[in-house]
Every structure is written in structure tokens, then in C-alpha cells.
Amino acid sequence: MSKGDRWGSLSPGAATVGVVLAVTRYVVPEDEAPAFLEQADDALAAMVTRPGCTGGRVGRAIDDPTLWTLTTSWESVGAYRRALSSHDVKLRAVPLMYRCVDEPTAFEDLVTWDPAAGAARYASDAG
Numbered sequence: 001m002s003k004g005d006r007w008g009s010l011s012p013g014a015a016t017v018g019v020v021l022a023v024t025r026y027v028v029p030e031d032e033a034p035a036f037l038e039q040a041d042d043a044l045a046a047m048v049t050r051p052g053c054t055g056g057r058v059g060r061a062i063d064d065p066t067l068w069t070l071t072t073s074w075e076s077v078g079a080y081r082r083a084l085s086s087h088d089v090k091l092r093a094v095p096l097m098y099r100c101v102d103e104p105t106a107f108e109d110l111v112t113w114d115p116a117a118g119a120a121r122y123a124s125d126a127g
Contacts, residue, residue, distance in 0.1 A: 019054060020074040020125070021107045024100040028068050033060075036099075040070055043093035047072050050086055052079020070096070077125050080106060 028036045040058040048056045052075040061067035074080040083089055113119045 019109050020077050020080050021109065022072045022074065022080055022105055023107065024070045024097055024105050025103070026068040026070070026100050027066055028099075030065055033065070036068065039096050040068065043089075043096040044070060044072070046086075046089050046092035047083055050079070050083035050089065052076060053083065070100075077106070077108065 026036070026040075037058065044056045044058055047053060054073045054075060056070070056072040059069045059071065072080075074083070084094070108125055109122055110124065111119065111121050
């Protein structure tokens with residue numbers, strides 16, 4: 001099977017642009033975990049109300065309880081960027097983001113798979 005056929009045929013209605021996944025990672029001392037979780041929960045609540053947000057979650061590493069993530073998904077790069085410009089997000093989420101590990105945080109889907117839709121490939125939405 002060739003590399004292009006790895007997934008079989010693509011979903012008939014596959015979109016041409018995938019979603020954007022924003023992942024911020026944090027190192028949080030265990031004694032600060034309860035306060036961090038409250039702040040992360042509030043930041044997530046602000047972000048998921050923005051147009052174009054398709055989901056979000058706060059998580060902690062199973063093997064290292066000092067490692068946390070705030071993950072959101074977006075319909076497009078533009079929706080994500082507009083959300084970060086929102087007054088409510090600036091007040092509630094941006095202060096949390098000052099604590100994040102300094103690394104790239106936004107990723108766009110180029111290949112996806114799920115049980116209902118199967119595999120899909122997407123064109124880049126990045127400029």
C-alpha cells in the first residue's frame with residue numbers, strides 16, 4: 001500500500017481546511033495545583049464562549065502531576081486569533097498564558113481520522 005493509500009479512500013465530504021489545535025503546557029508546583037486548576041478552568045470558560053471554538057480541556061500528566069495542559073480547538077486560525085483579542089479572554093485567559101512553557105502553541109490539522117468520518121487530509125490555512 002502506498003503512502004497516499006495508507007488510510008484507504010478519504011471521506012467523501014472531507015473539508016479542505018482542518019481545525020486548529022491550541023495546546024499550552026504549564027509546569028505547576030504541586031502546592032499551587034488547586035489555584036492553577038481554578039485559574040485554568042476560568043480561562044477555558046472564557047475561551048469556549050468565543051465564536052469558532054469547537055472544544056477545550058484542561059489536563060494534567062498522569063506520570064508527572066506538575067505538568068498541565070490547556071487545549072482548545074478552533075474552526076480556523078482566524079477564529080483562534082480573534083478569540084485571543086477578545087476583552088474577556090484577555091482578562092481571564094491571557095494571565096494564565098504568561099505561566100505557559102515558551103514554545104509554539106497553535107497547530108493546524110493536516111491529516112485526521114475518527115471512527116465516524118474516517119480519514120481526511122486538509123490544506124494548510126496558515127499564511
